[in-house]
Amino acid sequence: MKRxxxxxxxxxxxxxxxxxxxxxxTIANDVREPGQFVHIQVSNDFYLRRPVxxxxxxxxxxxxxxxxxxxxxxxxxxxxxxxxxxxxxxGPAGSxxxxxxxxxxxxxxxxxxxxVPPLYQLAKQLHEKxxxxxxxxxxxxxEEAFFTKEFEEYGDVRVVTNDGTLGHRGLVxxxxxxxxxxxxxxxxxxxxRAVSEKLDGMQGYLSMEExxxxxxxxxxxxxxxxxxxxxxxxxxxxxxxxxAKEVVLS
Amino acid sequence: MMLPGLELKNPIMPASGxxxxxxxxxPFYDLSELGAVIMKAATGEQRFGNGTPRVAxxxxxxxxxxxxxxxxxxxxxxxxxxxxxxxxxxxxxxxxGSTVEEYVEVAxxxxxxxxxxxxxxxxxxxxxxxxxFGTDPALAKHVTEAVVQxxxxxxxxxxxxxxxxxxxxxxxxxxxxxxxxxxxxxLTGMRIDPKTRKPIIANQVGGLxxxxxxxxxxxxxxxxxxxVDIPIIGMGGIETVDDVIEFLLAGASAVAIGSANFxxxxxxxxxxxxxxxxxxxxxxTSVEDVIGGAHRETATTGVLRT
Numbered sequence: 295m296k297r298x299x300x301x302x303x304x305x306x307x308x309x310x311x312x313x314x315x316x317x318x319x320t321i322a323n324d325v326r327e328p329g330q331f332v333h334i335q336v337s338n339d340f341y342l343r344r345p346v347x348x349x350x351x352x353x354x355x356x357x358x359x360x361x362x363x364x365x366x367x368x369x370x371x372x373x374x375x376x377x378x379x380x381x382x383x384x385g386p387a388g389s390x391x392x393x394x395x396x397x398x399x400x401x402x403x404x405x406x407x408x409x410v411p412p413l414y415q416l417a418k419q420l421h422e423k424x425x426x427x428x429x430x431x432x433x434x435x436x437e438e439a440f441f442t443k444e445f446e447e448y449g450d451v452r453v454v455t456n457d458g459t460l461g462h463r464g465l466v467x468x469x470x471x472x473x474x475x476x477x478x479x480x481x482x483x484x485x486x487r488a489v490s491e492k493l494d495g496m497q498g499y500l501s502m503e504e505x506x507x508x509x510x511x512x513x514x515x516x517x518x519x520x521x522x523x524x525x526x527x528x529x530x531x532x533x534x535x536x537x538a539k540e541v542v543l544s
Numbered sequence: 545m546m547l548p549g550l551e552l553k554n555p556i557m558p559a560s561g562x563x564x565x566x567x568x569x570x571p572f573y574d575l576s577e578l579g580a581v582i583m584k585a586a587t588g589e590q591r592f593g594n595g596t597p598r599v600a601x602x603x604x605x606x607x608x609x610x611x612x613x614x615x616x617x618x619x620x621x622x623x624x625x626x627x628x629x630x631x632x633x634x635x636x637x638x639x640x641g642s643t644v645e646e647y648v649e650v651a652x653x654x655x656x657x658x659x660x661x662x663x664x665x666x667x668x669x670x671x672x673x674x675x676x677f678g679t680d681p682a683l684a685k686h687v688t689e690a691v692v693q694x695x696x697x698x699x700x701x702x703x704x705x706x707x708x709x710x711x712x713x714x715x716x717x718x719x720x721x722x723x724x725x726x727x728x729x730x731l732t733g734m735r736i737d738p739k740t741r742k743p744i745i746a747n748q749v750g751g752l753x754x755x756x757x758x759x760x761x762x763x764x765x766x767x768x769x770x771x772v773d774i775p776i777i778g779m780g781g782i783e784t785v786d787d788v789i790e791f792l793l794a795g796a797s798a799v800a801i802g803s804a805n806f807x808x809x810x811x812x813x814x815x816x817x818x819x820x821x822x823x824x825x826x827x828x829t830s831v832e833d834v835i836g837g838a839h840r841e842t843a844t845t846g847v848l849r850t
Contacts, residue, residue: 295571296572297572297808297809297810335807335808338807339604340601340807341601341602341604341605341606341754341803341806341807342599342601342606342806343806343807368601382808384809504596504597505596505597505598505599505600505744506599507598507599507606507608507806508562508568508805508806508809509806510568510569510809511564511567511568512562512563512564512567512568512569512805513561513562513564513599513608513610513806514564514584514593514598514610514613515596515597515598515599515608515610516596516598517593517596517598517613518596519592525590525592526592526613531568544595
């Protein structure tokens with residue numbers, strides 16, 4: 295992991311309050327697994343960096359794509375940055391989806407809202423490994439939906455919106471039927487809990503988020519209870535991806 | 545430079561709780577470059593800390609309520625201190641507890657493995673103990689005496705700013721045998737989210753740190769410097785080399801850098817590298833030359849040195 299001033303080479307809105315940001319720099323060369331993230335210092339006025347997951351990476355070209363949602367002052371200021379500007383990035387951080395260990399005949403990917411992005415690079419790499427992929431993508435409404443076409447390149451896609459303006463009306467847990475042997479989920483903790491209860495017994499991986507401090511494992515701000523003697527995991531460095539059996543979702 | 549128990553290459557050290565036990569920062573730079581390392585708090589038993597969220601941003605600062613999460617004093621001695629001991633850097637153990645007995649037990653055990661103790665009587669984020677010892681001069685004196693008695697190394701007492709008169713507390717722990725002071729801990733604060741109508745931090749109240757508290761810290765160091773004869777490790781919102789000089793002028797003999805490590809994990813190393821040039825540019829010949837300078841400056845009209 296290192297700190298680097300990365301250059302913005304593309305930056306555009308792709309859905310309501312959602313932006314696509316492409317950064318160039320050597321941190322992209324260091325990305326090991328889908329599901330890792332970068333910790334962005336929007337400007338020196340902010341005391342906490344913003345963790346943003348990596349949606350796509352091109353190691354050879356040194357480029358990575360981040361998708362983020364406007365959540366407050368920090369992300370709003372980030373959205374005002376222009377192509378050609380540089381930003382202070384710490385990364386790549388965290389451990390992602392352990393692709394090498396995964397032996398699947400049909401993978402189920404479940405993303406909720408701004409939890410969808412890290413699954414995109416995962417879908418791509420599973421597809422490259424020859425694993426059939428079905429992606430369940432949940433959004434609040436059509437205006438918030440993104441990347442539904444892009445995921446189709448790597449397998450079946452089931453779109454769900456809370457208000458029914460696109461795809462199935464309801465929740466991602468309504469459309470999880472199928473003969474899958476492994477699932478990968480990223481989204482709000484309530485969604486992760488519902489998914490892991492519904493798919494209890496299936497091998498699963500959860501990517502979690504939490505308000506973070508240092509992003510490197512030192513401050514213990516972003517912890518989640520764990521099912522062992524140690525009793526906890528640090529989301530920023532032990533995760534953000536965990537085996538579903540490893541952590542306790544509250 | 546020498547402080548009780550500490551031979552410092554420079555006056556810069558990471559503050560307790562912002563640097564873990566050093567491992568996470570070791571990939572960024574050689575920890576031997578630091579003046580010292582102040583470890584995350586140790587308690588008698590393992591503690592899991594508070595619920596999440598544990599941090600929230602605020603103007604020029606942040607709130608935290610980690611809740612003294614740590615693996616317990618025995619595990620720290622066995623698994624954490626040996627790593628730091630591989631570096632050529634003095635190690636200070638931050639000692640916390642809920643009762644005088646716990647403080648004493650932790651201090652007795654850990655003091656054999658470190659160069660100094662920082663007695664944490666000022667953590668605002670735990671329900672029992674912690675800050676109650678730091679806001680009552682009689683209790684502060686009592687716990688300091690007990691810890692000084694069992695410690696093999698000099699004891700620095702970390703003072704809370706959440707008091708009416710910090711000088712009273714400083715004098716009480718000096719009388720109790722403290723070899724030095726470290727100040728300040730965080731100021732208690734709260735943020736509420738209009739969308740949820742609830743405090744953002746699960747513990748509701750958190751400790752405010754960052755540039756927002758620096759003027760409070762400088763003022764307190766200045767006041768305490770005039771009242772005591774023991775050295776002060778100053779901290780609270782330091783993020784530049786000028787901030788370091790400000791604390792030294794107020795009366796600190798060394799400084800600790802906390803939240804700024806989250807903005808920039810290399811901040812301690814960068815400030816250490818910038819310090820000699822900054823001292824020269826302000827007309828100082830050494831760090832010792834700066835300490836307490838604001839109390840001695842006699843020029844009646846401002847002399848600007850740049």
